[in-house]
Amino acid sequence: xDVDTRAYFTAATMIIALxxxxxxxxxxxxxxxGRPHYYVPFLYALxxxxxxxxxxxxxxxxxxxxxxxxxxxxxxxxxxxxxxLSLGAVVGLFAGFYYWIGKISGYHYSEKFGQVxxxxxxxxxxxxxxxxxxxxxxxxxxxxxxxxxxxxxxxxFITLGTAMTFLSILIFLYVIAVTVFNPRRAEVNNTLTTRxxxx
Numbered sequence: 001x002d003v004d005t006r007a008y009f010t011a012a013t014m015i016i017a018l019x020x021x022x023x024x025x026x027x028x029x030x031x032x033x034g035r036p037h038y039y040v041p042f043l044y045a046l047x048x049x050x051x052x053x054x055x056x057x058x059x060x061x062x063x064x065x066x067x068x069x070x071x072x073x074x075x076x077x078x079x080x081x082x083x084x085l086s087l088g089a090v091v092g093l094f095a096g097f098y099y100w101i102g103k104i105s106g107y108h109y110s111e112k113f114g115q116v117x118x119x120x121x122x123x124x125x126x127x128x129x130x131x132x133x134x135x136x137x138x139x140x141x142x143x144x145x146x147x148x149x150x151x152x153x154x155x156x157f158i159t160l161g162t163a164m165t166f167l168s169i170l171i172f173l174y175v176i177a178v179t180v181f182n183p184r185r186a187e188v189n190n191t192l193t194t195r196x197x198x199x
Contacts, residue, residue: 006065013063020056024049040114044095047122048088055083058133073143076136079129087125094121094172107183113175121168127161 001009027049036042058080062068071077094117102108131154140151147155 006068010063010065013059017056017060017063024053024056039098040109040111040118041095041099043115043118044091044098047118048091048095051083051087051091051125055080055085055087059084070139071136073141074136075132075140075142078142079132079136082129082132087129094118101179105179105183107179107185109175109179113171113178117168117171117175120164120171124161124164124166124168127164128158129161131155131157131161 031046058076062071062077062080098109098114135151135154138151140147
């Protein structure tokens with residue numbers, strides 16, 4: 001790309017970073033002003049904030065066109081993309097499931113196994129995508145099926161993370177099975193009704 005085009009993409013990425021940073025601080029202020037309950041859906045919302053912020057930070061680094069020349073088409077870009085978009089979407093789906101399953105089905109999920117799934121999933125995805133940053137900084141290209149032996153350490157770590165992520169999905173399927181086939185009635189949530197009745 002010519003210099004003017006690179007300057008445009010640098011400016012556009014930095015402009016995107018400003019409202020995104022405002023969103024992050026707005027979400028944190030919302031949590032600060034509320035009374036959060038640390039159940040699995042809220043823990044997934046916190047996980048989303050952490051992963052999205054970290055992915056956004058790596059995006060600001062990629063917005064520097066000088067660095068992007070070196071990091072383009074490396075695993076660094078893959079890691080950034082997955083932290084922001086893929087993990088954001090998947091974590092949101094998990095949060096939505098755990099929040100709404102009791103209201104939709106009338107049955108409550110196992111909080112203990114939900115927390116276990118959250119921990120295993122968090123460790124797994126970070127074991128997968130965090131080392132990709134280091135590989136990308138070392139020039140490891142994406143879309144290449146083979147690589148020199150010098151990269152085997154971090155790639156083995158990524159394989160371990162992939163296995164942990166798969167295990168977390170199996171735990172999630174177990175949570176669904178227990179919720180459906182060994183149901184526990186969800187409590188009726190009358191907090192809004194009670195609150196509005198007292199006003």
